Amino acid sequence: MGRSKEFDPDLAVDRAMEVFWTRGYSGTSPQHLVEALGIGRGSLYNAFGSKRQLFELALRRYYERETVRLIEVLDGAGSPRARLRAALELVVRAALEDARRRGCLATNTAVEFGVSEETVNYLVRRTFERQEAAFKGAVLEAQAAGEVDRTADAGALARLLLAAINGIRVLAKADPAPERLGGLVDAAMRAL
Secondary structure, three states: OOOOOOOOHHHHHHHHHHHHHHHOOOOOOHHHHHHHHOOOHHHHHHHHOOHHHHHHHHHHHHHHHHHHHHHHHHOOOOOHHHHHHHHHHHHHHHHHHOOOOOOOHHHHHHHHHOOOOHHHHHHHHHHHHHHHHHHHHHHHHHHHOOOOOOOOOHHHHHHHHHHHHHHHHHHHHHOOOHHHHHHHHHHHHHHO
């Protein structure tokens, strides 16, 4: 009978996601992953193939975990405009609570890789497209409720809000001043 795995692959992907999120892809060595996952180097490669393959799994996990939180707020209860503000405030709160100033793994990856890696670029685009679609849905609801100008381009407003949350995440990495980040939320809401 074969030997069973000595670790939980799902937990290993979660831990790897945290390492990549903190250190970036280039700043993460196989040794960092071995230490964080608590497995040997051979087990790392046997289970995940390569550092790149594990990184792609970590990006998928980030999408599943972090994007879902934003979408739940945008699809939640309350007025559409209030949900839009709550989504922006969620991003600010997450940035302020992150003592390591990691920002957003998808945004960090977009900056680190650009369009140089097709699969990585696809995963980042998918994350942004899903966030944009959720923003657009909430903007359309707000327009129907008379809370946002009905003549405005809902897609453009959704992209503006997507840019706002990514800008908040990037700015918070350098200067997580609550009043500065809160001011961005107010400015984005005024743009609606």
